[in-house]
Amino acid sequence: MLKHLVSVLIALSATFNSSSFAQDSPCSLHGIVVTSDAAKDEWVTFQKGKITAISADKPANSTNYIELDGYVYPGLIDTHNHIHYNTIPQWNGGQFPNRYAWQIEPEYLEKVEFPFSRQVDNKITNDAILYGEVRSIIGGATMIQSNYHESAPKQLIRNLDLGEYHAEASTGPIDKISDVDASKLAQHLSDHTSNRLFFHIAEGKKEDATTQAEFAILGKKKFWKPGVVVIHGIALGPNDFQTVKSNGMYLVWSPRSNLRLYGQTLDLPAALDAGVTVAIAPDWTITGSSNMLDELRFANNFLSKRYPGKFTAQNIFDMATKNAALVAGVEKQLGSIEVGKCADFLVTKKLKHLDKVSNQDQLYDPYTNLLKLAPADVELVFVNGRPVYGDSKLMTRYVPNSSSLKVGAADMKILIENEDGSDHINYTQLENRIKSVLPSVAPLYEP
């Protein structure tokens, strides 16, 4: 009984702490606010998870003030991942003609599918999802597209698969979807049960026949229609991109995983020339990046070598923010910092580099800064107006009930609580539960 009473008291105080900070009272955050076309020294005020004002001057009547001088970016949107696999370390098994080839490779089955089955058998899938979310949020994502199983609790970050955002994903081969299932999925788009349908299409080498055939099969199954999102699209050419654009469809680009598995990736310049909106996402951590920041940095290095001078840091920022919001169908809520939108922010340090001409330290511009960041450079990540990850000192000050974790050598903290705010999950306990089941657990961050 006493034990029960104590847990009720802890629960009440936890709810009070978290709701009093941001959910109900106005909070104002200061920093250099970065949007697609500007970076300004401003205060962003938010309440009940929504941005209520943006001003140059310090607002007079907020309850909480968080005065930082770093960059305030919109929360990054990860438009494609398989988050419950992200407990498993990276696997590098060489190159393959298409995704169906590595999925039956004995080494892949042993290194990836075997530990994955252990998670399921030991009933730690929700823990695995949570660990995957931690890995994602330390890299600045506040929303993720991933197939969550139906009973998965709502955890750290916004999930694009859940009812609220009306997005569905089909991960199997397009030619194996039965006509009955295809017509059900298409009906969801027509009657607006779904706003977006995500398909893995043409994930393989451009010269591979299976890879080449999939986009046409998508059309035959009557999925060349508004709201359909093509993940990968490696074999698509200019005419296909015209089809994507003219039918109101979108693309998700996962360069790191594509290049690891196939040595090739989407023809990004041709897709953009056709006017297609493209988002960038890691796919998963097994063959892709640990998180969005990592994927953005990878993309920048790849693009600057493959297409020198063609893409700017701002273009890459857009693919993770406003364009990702369009691809996800959440552009009214997320993807930029504007009054009325959700209070999801990535607040980071301003990094410096040595200028070769002046021989003095210079700040990166805010877009380039984003491409240089590691998870330890994050000051705070806000989801729905609440800090959930960040620098240990800041988190201790604003969210005292958050739990400690080491990210590389840095002391950081994360807030993990149940959906109803009733209890807090200790990060070390979460990690230990996974370690007790898996022979080897992926570190939080594998650069």
Ligand SMILES: [Zn+2]
């Ligand atoms: Zn995928």
